[in-house]
Amino acid sequence: xxxxxxxxxxxxxxxxxxxxxxxxxxxxxxxxxxxxxxxxxxxxxxxxxxxxxxxxxxxxxxxxxxxxxxxxxxxxxxxxxxxxxxxxxxxxxxxxxxxxxxxxxxxxxxxxxxxxxxxxxxxxxxxxxxxxxxxxxxxxxxxxxxxxxxxxxxxxxxxxxxxxxxxxxxxxxxxxxxxxxxxxxxxxxxxxxxxxxxxxxxxxxxxxxxxxxxxxxxxxxxxxxxxxxxxxxxxxxxxxxxxxxxxxxxxxxxxxxxxxxxxxxxxxxxxxxxxxxxxxxxxxxxxxxxxxxxxxxxxxxxxxxxxxxxxxxxxxxxxxxxxxxxxxxxxxxxxxxxxxxxxxxxxxxxxxxxxxxxxxxxxxxxxxxxxxxxxxxxxxxxxxxxxxxxxxxxxxxxxxxxxxxxxxxxxxxxxxxxxxxxxxxxxxxxxxxxxxxxxxxxxxxxxxxxxxxxxxxxxxxxxxxxxxxxxxxxxxxxxxxxxxxxxxxxxxxxxxxxxxxxxxxxx
Numbered sequence: 001x002x003x004x005x006x007x008x009x010x011x012x013x014x015x016x017x018x019x020x021x022x023x024x025x026x027x028x029x030x031x032x033x034x035x036x037x038x039x040x041x042x043x044x045x046x047x048x049x050x051x052x053x054x055x056x057x058x059x060x061x062x063x064x065x066x067x068x069x070x071x072x073x074x075x076x077x078x079x080x081x082x083x084x085x086x087x088x089x090x091x092x093x094x095x096x097x098x099x100x101x102x103x104x105x106x107x108x109x110x111x112x113x114x115x116x117x118x119x120x121x122x123x124x125x126x127x128x129x130x131x132x133x134x135x136x137x138x139x140x141x142x143x144x145x146x147x148x149x150x151x152x153x154x155x156x157x158x159x160x161x162x163x164x165x166x167x168x169x170x171x172x173x174x175x176x177x178x179x180x181x182x183x184x185x186x187x188x189x190x191x192x193x194x195x196x197x198x199x200x201x202x203x204x205x206x207x208x209x210x211x212x213x214x215x216x217x218x219x220x221x222x223x224x225x226x227x228x229x230x231x232x233x234x235x236x237x238x239x240x241x242x243x244x245x246x247x248x249x250x251x252x253x254x255x256x257x258x259x260x261x262x263x264x265x266x267x268x269x270x271x272x273x274x275x276x277x278x279x280x281x282x283x284x285x286x287x288x289x290x291x292x293x294x295x296x297x298x299x300x301x302x303x304x305x306x307x308x309x310x311x312x313x314x315x316x317x318x319x320x321x322x323x324x325x326x327x328x329x330x331x332x333x334x335x336x337x338x339x340x341x342x343x344x345x346x347x348x349x350x351x352x353x354x355x356x357x358x359x360x361x362x363x364x365x366x367x368x369x370x371x372x373x374x375x376x377x378x379x380x381x382x383x384x385x386x387x388x389x390x391x392x393x394x395x396x397x398x399x400x401x402x403x404x405x406x407x408x409x410x411x412x413x414x415x416x417x418x419x420x421x422x423x424x425x426x427x428x429x430x431x432x433x434x435x436x437x438x439x440x441x442x443x444x445x446x447x448x449x450x451x452x453x454x455x456x457x458x459x460x461x462x463x464x465x466x467x468x469x470x471x472x473x474x475x476x477x478x479x480x481x482x483x484x485x486x487x488x489x490x491x492x493x494x495x496x497x498x499x500x501x502x503x504x505x506x507x
Contacts, residue, residue, distance in 0.1 A: 004225065005186035005359065006333050012359045014156040018179045021087040022151050024223045025051045033223055034080045035202075035249050037232040042248065045080040050087075050223075052144075053080060057088035057121065059149050060142035064119065068093035068152060071162060073112065073120035073134060074210075075099040078233035081139045082209050083219055085121040090160050090179070093152030097162045097174075100210035101126060106419060106467040109133055110171045111164050114366065156180035156359075162366055163212055165307035166403055166412030174366030175308045182220055184360025188311030188331040189221040192278035192303045193253045194318035197225050201275065204230035204245060205255040206237050207408065212307050213280065216360075218255050227253075239267035246271055257408030258282040259439050261300070265291050266438075274298055278314075280305065281408050282440045283396050286324035302327050304394070306410075309361040309381055312336050312354050313394050326393035334358045336394060338387050343378040345389070349397055352387040353380035402493045404433035406441045411472045413443075413493065416464060420445060420474075423463050425453035430483050430491040434476065434500035444500050445474035446483055 007013045028051035036043040045053075066072055072089045074096050076082040089096040097115045099108060112120075112133050120126070120134045127136040154160070157178045164172040190196045196203075203222040207214035209231075222229040230249035234241045237260055245251065252275040256264070261279060264271070265288070274296055280303040292300040299317035304327040313336055315328035322328075330336035335355040340346040343353075354361065356379045364372045375381055386397040404411040413431035420429045427450045433441030449455060457477045464473040484495040 003187040003190055003332055005183040010332050012180070012183065012333055014180050014183060014359065016155060017153055018156045018183070019090055019151050019154045020160055020179050020182045020220070021054065021090040023182055024087055024220055025054060027226065031226065032228040034083065035228060035230045036079050037230060037245060037248055038077070038079055050080060050084060053084040054087040054091060055149055056144045057084055057139060057142055058091040059146045060137070061088055061092055061094070062149065064137065066092055066094050066119065069159065070094045071097050071115045071117055073097045073099050073115070073117045075101065075120050075122040075126035075130065076139070077101055078209050078214070078231040080231065081123070083223065085139060086161070086215070091149070091151050093154050093158065095159050095162055098210040098215065100208060100469070101129065102469050102471055103129070104465070104467050104469060105131065105133070107415070107469055114171065115162055115174060154179050157363065159363060163307050166410050166415065172412060172415060173368055173371055175362040176364055176366050177362050180359045181216065182224060184333070184358060185216045185221050185311045186224065187333055188303055188305070188314045189217060190225070191316040191319070191331060192301045192314045193276040194301065194316060196253060196276070197227055198275065201253050202228045202230060202249060202251050203253045204232065204249060204251045206234050206242060206260055207255065207257060208233055212310055213255065216310060217280070237263065239264045239269040243269050243271055246274070252276070255279070258284055259407040261288060262438055265295070271296055276301065278303055282405055283325065283327065289322055289324055304328070304396070305360070306383055308375065309354050309358055309383070311360055312358060323390065323393050326390045326395045328394070329392050330394065334360070337380070338389050338394065339377070339380055343380055349386055349388050352383045352385045352394060353377065354383070355379050356381065402432065402497070404441050404443055406433065406443060407439040407471065409471055411443060415468060416443065416445065416472060416474065419464050419468050420447065420460060423455065423460060425449050425455040426460070428483055428491070430493060430496045431474065432493050432497045432500050434503070442475040443472060444476040444478070446478050446480050446496055448480055448483060
């Protein structure tokens, strides 16, 4: 079966002129594009209505001076307005920057400053979060009248979207992607849903559309392929809430982060009618695969990627049997290998890497040429993960760096450490991931207080929650006299991770 985005010979089908807005909005008619179940209501948005909303927003942005290459933020939850905002920005040849509503002031400020955002498309809630950090443009207040507006003539490598990803040092890095990004996702999305696009298919994910997993693994590929998408961001994921969305939206295809699947398994919730379930971000294991077959009636397809180069490995139960412990096969179009220090295929364990030429690979890190250079080993982009070749499949071994994977989020310890260090009582701090059965890892902080000061666990947790995000705060804090340090004064996180792995959960 031919895969979208690829030519018959398996190479990428990237025309000279490519704009993701046009790619998503083709065939604007009365077919259902988005079923919005937010706020307990049901609103259907056709493909034609999505086109009209997009052009209206593009015209409004142009009237406010947005031009090709400008960066514009998008601070919106799941819904037609979120998709239309990104499409409108691309329509003008500008660069969209997704922002997450669970971000607090410091997290928003770092991204807004680094990207140079002057304008953010948002709603009333988002405007309140922004404060004076950037000028909000309310999507509901943009006039619908005006002349037709041609779509910018962009190419595959013209910048389109800047997505921030957590790292182990310094502030989050912005991965700048071109208009080929959506094309690069299509083969993997189709395979991870056992050939998405069958009659009756309908997509949903609880993952927020501010992340590459929600936006480019579900919302935009679904629309580009003509598959209806359900918008229903849950304020807090619950198995019962997920079941209600799936029933109300007649959902047949779901992307569930592994933590969500574990919660569903623990709650023993039935989800009838599903045709495919995809999962990525953490390995599932044989037990979860067996549960999926017995309870959900499907084989869960694992996939793999990251913000810098996504959807590069996938399982596809319709084409080949799942191999427990293996993420799947390299997706056609992406050359993925486990390499050694010389950039050659490793005989055993090595670095998971993808060769230049992948359509979903970033153009570069924003304003970070050295970090961009460090990301590559010759023609190979390093994922930062260790793995093994298992015949034609890739097996995940573990992270090479200190990024924390918790409940589907990738969390950079440096940003949390920097936030805690602004507390007047904190002298030094080290943040690591501690193994957790439900979330894979939780954030744990080891804190040294300044002499003569005092602080409680709750005080420091609230300090992070109020300034960064409500999901990346330290769920455990240990107050210690000293931290393991290098001779140059850097915290040795590896030692702290080893310590955290041996500790019982604190009460």
